[in-house]
Amino acid sequence: MKILMYNTVSDEMPYVEKWTEKTGHEVVTIDQPLNETTVDRAKVFDAITTQQTTAINAPVYAQLAQFNIKQIAIRQVGYDVLDLPEAFAHNIRLSNVAAYSPRAIAEYTLTQLFNLIRHNKKFDRAMNKGDYTWAAGGQAREIHDLTVAVIGVGRIGTALAEMLHAMGATVLGVDPIYRAQNEPFVTYTTLDDALSRADVISFHTPLNDETRYMADENFFDKIQPGTIMLNFARGEIVDMVELEKALESKLLAGAAFDVTPNENDFMNQKQDVTALPADVKRLIEYDNFLLSPHIAFYTNTAIKNMVEMALNDAVTMVNGGVTENEILR
Numbered sequence: 001m002k003i004l005m006y007n008t009v010s011d012e013m014p015y016v017e018k019w020t021e022k023t024g025h026e027v028v029t030i031d032q033p034l035n036e037t038t039v040d041r042a043k044v045f046d047a048i049t050t051q052q053t054t055a056i057n058a059p060v061y062a063q064l065a066q067f068n069i070k071q072i073a074i075r076q077v078g079y080d081v082l083d084l085p086e087a088f089a090h091n092i093r094l095s096n097v098a099a100y101s102p103r104a105i106a107e108y109t110l111t112q113l114f115n116l117i118r119h120n121k122k123f124d125r126a127m128n129k130g131d132y133t134w135a136a137g138g139q140a141r142e143i144h145d146l147t148v149a150v151i152g153v154g155r156i157g158t159a160l161a162e163m164l165h166a167m168g169a170t171v172l173g174v175d176p177i178y179r180a181q182n183e184p185f186v187t188y189t190t191l192d193d194a195l196s197r198a199d200v201i202s203f204h205t206p207l208n209d210e211t212r213y214m215a216d217e218n219f220f221d222k223i224q225p226g227t228i229m230l231n232f233a234r235g236e237i238v239d240m241v242e243l244e245k246a247l248e249s250k251l252l253a254g255a256a257f258d259v260t261p262n263e264n265d266f267m268n269q270k271q272d273v274t275a276l277p278a279d280v281k282r283l284i285e286y287d288n289f290l291l292s293p294h295i296a297f298y299t300n301t302a303i304k305n306m307v308e309m310a311l312n313d314a315v316t317m318v319n320g321g322v323t324e325n326e327i328l329r
């Protein structure tokens with residue numbers, strides 16, 4: 001089978017090569033996304049895969065159908081780039097990679113939690129100025145003494161909860177879906193109860209109407225003084241004005257974010273720090289606020305899984321088979 005792989009990045013190439021060696025299929029990689037201009041490239045192929053943040057608009061699907069392309073396998077979780085009604089109207093099957101590595105995000109959430117409780121940013125900043133005293137950062141806390149509220153105990157939240165439990169932390173879970181298999185390491189409770197007991201609050205919900213700005217003024221009113229807040233899910237879950245207020249008033253002992261509502265303006269880009277959004281510039285000044293450029297997912301395992309799962313799904317769907325990654329009508 002001949003597969004065209006849109007928007008390929010160099011990190012993906014070793015896994016593409018291994019996959020073609022193993023399966024005998026042919027993969028041609030290009031570095032442009034799929035759109036009205038590049039859709040013609042698909043003409044001589046049997047299947048396509050892409051990974052992109054730009055929309056795949058209506059005319060693309062009609063064109064793909066004309067080329068007898070029967071599927072699009074996206075190498076990412078978020079499928080808001082696809083026009084589902086248009087794809088289905090042209091009998092194009094769709095798949096995403098919903099769980100390429102929940103542990104990647106969970107491990108990085110944990111990394112930043114440890115960085116916060118160990119005051120590493122404070123110590124680093126002080127040491128850069130020649131201050132090697134213990135007082136520069138202050139006393140740490142230990143993970144097994146902490147109660148962590150995991151808000152959204154899905155794929156990533158479950159992976160994190162298991163890790164935290166294994167290290168002796170108390171894990172509270174908040175999720176409208178109860179999963180009995182999580183009972184050995186999560187105590188399910190209500191949001192209000194979790195907020196009243198948690199030393200650490202970690203968001204792992206999708207972004208939807210219910211979770212958009214879930215952490216608003218009312219939410220911050222319910223948390224304990226000295227709480228640590230972690231957001232490795234979606235920027236718009238937390239109201240950044242309220243976050244800043246809570247850092248300023250020391251309601252929060254610290255926060256670590258991998259996502260922000262305005263991240264498309266600066267993340268995964270190179271620019272002068274003076275050009276950063278004003279709120280980001282202010283936030284990164286806090287020595288108890290850690291920002292990372294949406295890299296929680298970025299591990300070798302995750303990239304390998306994204307490539308292999310999407311390519312396998314492409315072949316399966318062209319052959320009329322069934323994959324659990326299919327986006328259903």
Ligand code: NAD
Nearest residue numbers: 152153154155156174175177204205206232233234296297
């Ligand atoms: P998932 O769908 O497996 O789990 C989400 C869970 O949240 C579900 O169990 C759902 O029932 C629960 N939920 C929904 N609404 C809720 C609410 N109002 N309160 C409490 N729980 C609620 O998703 P996942 O794969 O674990 O992803 C979680 C988040 O992580 C998503 O926002 C995703 O976009 C994000 N993510 C971030 C990165 C990164 O690199 N930082 C990478 C991948 C995913």
